[in-house]
Amino acid sequence: MSLRHALLGLLSERPASGYDLLKRFDTSLANVWPATQSQIYTELTRLAGAGLITVAAEGPRGRKEYALTDAGMSELRHWLTETKPQLSTRSDVLLRVFFLGVLEPGQARTYLTELTTLSEEGHRELRRLTDAIDWGDDALSLYGRIALEYGLRFNAMRREWAEWAAEQIT
Amino acid sequence: MSLRHALLGLLSERPASGYDLLKRFDTSLANVWPATQSQIYTELTRLAGAGLITVAAEGPRGRKEYALTDAGMSELRHWLTETKPQLSTRSDVLLRVFFLGVLEPGQARTYLTELTTLSEEGHRELRRLTDAIDWGDDALSLYGRIALEYGLRFNAMRREWAEWAAEQIT
DNA sequence: TTACTCATGTAACTCGTTACATGATTCA
DNA sequence: TGAATCATGTAACGAGTTACATGAGTAA
Numbered sequence: 001m002s003l004r005h006a007l008l009g010l011l012s013e014r015p016a017s018g019y020d021l022l023k024r025f026d027t028s029l030a031n032v033w034p035a036t037q038s039q040i041y042t043e044l045t046r047l048a049g050a051g052l053i054t055v056a057a058e059g060p061r062g063r064k065e066y067a068l069t070d071a072g073m074s075e076l077r078h079w080l081t082e083t084k085p086q087l088s089t090r091s092d093v094l095l096r097v098f099f100l101g102v103l104e105p106g107q108a109r110t111y112l113t114e115l116t117t118l119s120e121e122g123h124r125e126l127r128r129l130t131d132a133i134d135w136g137d138d139a140l141s142l143y144g145r146i147a148l149e150y151g152l153r154f155n156a157m158r159r160e161w162a163e164w165a166a167e168q169i170t
Numbered sequence: 171m172s173l174r175h176a177l178l179g180l181l182s183e184r185p186a187s188g189y190d191l192l193k194r195f196d197t198s199l200a201n202v203w204p205a206t207q208s209q210i211y212t213e214l215t216r217l218a219g220a221g222l223i224t225v226a227a228e229g230p231r232g233r234k235e236y237a238l239t240d241a242g243m244s245e246l247r248h249w250l251t252e253t254k255p256q257l258s259t260r261s262d263v264l265l266r267v268f269f270l271g272v273l274e275p276g277q278a279r280t281y282l283t284e285l286t287t288l289s290e291e292g293h294r295e296l297r298r299l300t301d302a303i304d305w306g307d308d309a310l311s312l313y314g315r316i317a318l319e320y321g322l323r324f325n326a327m328r329r330e331w332a333e334w335a336a337e338q339i340t
Numbered sequence: 341t342t343a344c345t346c347a348t349g350t351a352a353c354t355c356g357t358t359a360c361a362t363g364a365t366t367c368a
Numbered sequence: 369t370g371a372a373t374c375a376t377g378t379a380a381c382g383a384g385t386t387a388c389a390t391g392a393g394t395a396a
Contacts, residue, residue: 002262003355009269019375032264036357041376061364061375073272080269081277085262087288092172092256094202097317099179101309102243103250108313111250118257139271143278146335147267150328157327165316173383189347206385211349231347231392346393355384365374 003043006033008052008068008076013140015056015067018044028144031151047072093158097165105169112166119159126151173213176203178222178238178246183310185226185237188214198314201321217242263328267335275339282336289329296321 010016010024018041025035044066047053052072057065068076093115100108130148135141180186180194188211195205214236217223222242227235238246263285270278300318305311 001355002260002265005269006265009265009272012269012272017375018377022375029265029268031258032268033260034258034356037376038358038378039356042378045377059375061373062377063375076269076272080266080273080281085266085285087263087292088201088204089259089261090172090203091259094317094320095172095176095179095199096250096255097313097320098199098202099175099182099246099250100313102179102182102246107251115255122257142338143267143270146338147264149335150264150267150331153327153331154324157323161320161323165319168312168316171383187347188349192347204384207348208350208386209384211347215349229347231345233347341396343396344394347391349389351386351388353385353387355382357382358380360379361377363375366372368369368371 002033003035003039004047004052005076005079006035007040007043007047008072008079011053011066011068012073012076015065017059017063017065019063032147109166109169112162112169115162116159116166119155119162123152123155123159126155172203173205173209174217174222175246175249176205177210177213177217178242178249181223181236181238182243182246185235187229187233187235189233202317279336279339282332282339285332286329286336289325289332293322293325293329296325 006025006029007021010021010029016024018037021044022035022037022040025033025040029035044053048055048066052069052075053066054069055064056067059065096111100111103111126148130145130152133144135145176195176199177191180191180199186194188207191214192205192207192210195203195210199205214223218225218236222239222245223236224239225234226237229235266281270281273281296318300315300322303314305315
């Protein structure tokens with residue numbers, strides 16, 4: 001159900017069209033909660049039907065600008081304060097580790113050293129992003145920085161783990 | 171498509187019935203790749219249809235014990251060596267961080283301190299597991315320990331991050 | 341004989357992906 | 369006027385969840 005809340009969250013910052021929201025998903029939310037154009041338009045129609053958002057303005061080319069309603073804001077706050085986040089997520093990376101035993105030790109080590117490289121690249125990419133954004137001292141900047149810091153620490157942790165793991169295979 | 175490979179992987183260790191596999195999913199794979207009974211039985215039928223597994227024995231109560239075929243083993247190796255793991259996963263935990271700005275700072279801090287607690291609990295639980303298992307020096311033990319170590323480091327990283335993040339909110 | 345565990349299958353629904361379809365506006 | 373961008377919608381399919389349905393074997 002989180003796509004719904006991601007949309008409410010983005011609309012809590014400012015009104016936007018499906019097209020606008022799609023771009024936000026493809027940039028800032030891409031690594032956290034990816035969504036496709038098809039999914040976004042469908043869910044916006046449903047949210048409007050449920051009264052959580054409303055068409056605040058119409059523009060050229062059939063553009064519909066949605067805005068959060070009071071009910072939508074309540075639902076967003078309720079989600080954030082009254083429901084527990086899902087802590088565990090499916091991990092393709094880790095699933096493969098379980099079955100590395102079917103490979104030669106050398107191949108298993110290759111998998112782990114590639115993970116090391118990919119984690120380093122991920123880390124560099126996030127660092128680049130951090131430097132490219134000019135952060136203000138508004139709430140958006142604060143929580144954006146906190147989310148980015150998570151990504152940096154996560155990639156660092158994964159890199160160190162993969163290095164350590166490769167050493168365990170003899 | 172990873173459920174398919176998870177099943178092939180488990181069957182590469184030893185033949186098993188849908189019922190057996192369900193128990194493996196509910197224990198060792200629960201935090202890595204959860205799957206339901208319904209999903210497992212459906213996918214087993216499909217895998218048998220595709221010739222990647224075969225009914226090696228039938229037992230009481232309609233029990234069907236599946237075993238990996240050569241084609242199944244090839245597919246498993248192909249997946250492990252020739253396809254890239256999906257690095258990014260949807261994160262409900264992080265999605266919420268993006269929208270903490272709609273809450274009072276105190277409520278936002280509460281969210282992060284609860285994450286700290288949950289990560290500590292997760293860490294403790296994994297440590298308990300590590301101690302409970304008596305590890306051999308076979309491949310299964312080696313890769314099982316490596317996967318568990320990932321979980322320990324991940325929880326530690328998340329705890330430290332959440333503590334740090336709570337301090338950023340004033 | 342009753343409760344428990346073993347064991348499988350399927351229907352209905354939601355969520356997510358890919359692809360197709362359409363058209364208006366803007367700018368070079 | 370032609371290409372790029374803006375803008376929306378829907379169909380088909382695959383993956384995942386919940387619930388229902390059924391029955392055989394086992395052990396108290």
